[in-house]
Amino acid sequence: QVQLVQSGAEVKKPGASVKVSCKASGYTFIGYYLYWVRQAPGQGLEWMGWIDPNSNGTNYAQKFQGRVTMTRDTSISTAYMDLSRLRRDDTAVYYCVRDLTGAFDLWGQGTMVTVSS
Amino acid sequence: SYELTQPPSVSVSPGQTARITCSGDALPKKYAYWYQQKSGQAPVLVIYEDTRRPSGIPERFSGSSSGTLATLTISGAQVEDEADYYCFSPDSTTIGVFGGGTKLTVL
Numbered sequence: 001q002v003q004l005v006q007s008g009a010e011v012k013k014p015g016a017s018v019k020v021s022c023k024a025s026g027y028t029f030i031g032y033y034l035y036w037v038r039q040a041p042g043q044g045l046e047w048m049g050w051i052d053p054n055s056n057g058t059n060y061a062q063k064f065q066g067r068v069t070m071t072r073d074t075s076i077s078t079a080y081m082d083l084s085r086l087r088r089d090d091t092a093v094y095y096c097v098r099d100l101t102g103a104f105d106l107w108g109q110g111t112m113v114t115v116s117s
Numbered sequence: 118s119y120e121l122t123q124p125p126s127v128s129v130s131p132g133q134t135a136r137i138t139c140s141g142d143a144l145p146k147k148y149a150y151w152y153q154q155k156s157g158q159a160p161v162l163v164i165y166e167d168t169r170r171p172s173g174i175p176e177r178f179s180g181s182s183s184g185t186l187a188t189l190t191i192s193g194a195q196v197e198d199e200a201d202y203y204c205f206s207p208d209s210t211t212i213g214v215f216g217g218g219t220k221l222t223v224l
Binding site: 044045046059061064100102103104110 | 150171213
């Protein structure tokens with residue numbers, strides 16, 4: 001079955017870091033870019049950046065540069081998104097998404113990250 | 118910074134045609150993509166490359182683009198089409214942006 005399965009919900013304090021995982025199955029992991037998109041409660045979708053699992057190349061939205069790191073482990077077909085120096089407004093659902101030549105055709109189930117003291 | 122502008126809400130009666138627009142300066146040169154998000158669920162791709170419909174998406178969903186305006190049309194909207202709809206377009210080969218989303222009400 002073609003799917004992306006993400007790690008479970010997290011609760012973090014302001015200033016901490018969070019690492020969300022995204023395990024791909026049912027397709028060739030290195031064949032597609034993976035994007036990360038987040039959605040704050042009641043808000044719209046926000047593009048964070050992408051990783052090319054084949055080359056390990058990355059590109060981050062300017063808003064997150066310096067705080068986000070996207071990595072992957074090809075041996076277990078898993079991508080990771082690490083967000084540091086968390087703020088309360090980082091509270092959101094974080095999605096990993098497969099890119100099919102510009103179209104996001106496969107979404108993970110989402111990971112809720114809550115930042116609260 | 119690049120922006121895509123959508124109306125906050127659109128409302129139609131069942132069976133009517135719903136049109137959701139997305140305005141952006143790069144749209145004459147870049148494709149538009151459309152996503153449907155029902156409450157509590159992950160988004161689903163409904164239109165890609167301006168006009169193409171993925172397999173499994175009902176034929177009542179169609180897309181068009183002219184100049185700086187892309188449009189998602191739902192012909193004969195159904196109650197189950199009630200959702201938030203987001204357009205997306207790359208700003209360049211490496212950067213992308215979503216529109217603010219449109220809440221479609223069918224009642």
